Amino acid sequence: DVKVTQSSRYLVKRTGEKVFLECVQDMDHENMFWYRQDPGLGLRLIYFSYDVKMKEKGDIPEGYSVSREKKERFSLILESASTNQTSMYLCASSTAGTGTDTQYFGPGTRLTVL
Amino acid sequence: GEDVEQSLFLSVREGDSSVINCTYTDSSSTYLYWYKQEPGAGLQLLTYIFSNMDMKQDQRLTVLLNKKDKHLSLRIADTQTGDSAIYFCAESGTGGSYIPTFGRGTSLIVHP
Numbered sequence: 001d002v003k004v005t006q007s008s009r010y011l012v013k014r015t016g017e018k019v020f021l022e023c024v025q026d027m028d029h030e031n032m033f034w035y036r037q038d039p040g041l042g043l044r045l046i047y048f049s050y051d052v053k054m055k056e057k058g059d060i061p062e063g064y065s066v067s068r069e070k071k072e073r074f075s076l077i078l079e080s081a082s083t084n085q086t087s088m089y090l091c092a093s094s095t096a097g098t099g100t101d102t103q104y105f106g107p108g109t110r111l112t113v114l
Numbered sequence: 115g116e117d118v119e120q121s122l123f124l125s126v127r128e129g130d131s132s133v134i135n136c137t138y139t140d141s142s143s144t145y146l147y148w149y150k151q152e153p154g155a156g157l158q159l160l161t162y163i164f165s166n167m168d169m170k171q172d173q174r175l176t177v178l179l180n181k182k183d184k185h186l187s188l189r190i191a192d193t194q195t196g197d198s199a200i201y202f203c204a205e206s207g208t209g210g211s212y213i214p215t216f217g218r219g220t221s222l223i224v225h226p
Contacts, residue, residue: 004156031212033213040122040218041218042202042216042217042218042219043157043202043216045213048213090156090157092156092157094212096212100145100162100206101145101206101207101212101213101214102147102159102162103157103159103214104159105149105156105157105158106156107154107155107156108154108155108156
């Protein structure tokens with residue numbers, strides 16, 4: 001079974017803090033993604049990566065950066081957290097070249113910025 | 115650009131069938147998916163259908179695809195309280211993209 005884990009289930013930070021969210025997958029997937037999920041807005045793609053050290057902006061990259069130094073790990077960084085970044089953050093991974101683009105999701109990190 | 119739309123809420127009685135509907139705009143979609151998100155958890159793939167199929171059945175789940183109308187539906191037979199969750203419709207393959215486009219999710223509430 002594919003397993004995608006996220007470093008924290010719940011996180012509380014203060015405005016202006018630097019925040020790291022980590023995601024690890026154990027299936028050797030090439031593609032990894034970070035989404036945020038807000039009520040009524042569904043999933044919005046922040047950043048994605050299709051290979052080590054590669055990153056691409058998604059729909060809402062402002063205020064975020066990412067790092068992919070190893071294939072299994074994809075980190076989301078909030079350089080200076082703000083209250084409007086309070087949200088549920090979901091990491092996902094998928095493999096390339098198998099036909100479907102099925103994504104496998106982690107359990108999510110609920111981040112509260114005070 | 116591509117868009118996937120679904121209603122936000124559906125309420126059904128336990129034991130009834132649930133039908134969750136989804137429409138999408140891009141006719142070049144290759145795969146269409148249904149994901150389930152239980153409270154406090156990430157999304158989990160329920161099933162998917164290839165665009166050249168019109169139906170797929172898996173136990174209590176039936177997926178119907180009307181490609182002409184760009185309409186996808188998920189039918190859950192004999193709905194149970196454990197089926198209460200948010201259901202997301204998604205499509206991929208448009209323009210060669212491997213990144214699915216998700217709908218906003220339908221909250222299914224099952225009451226006794």
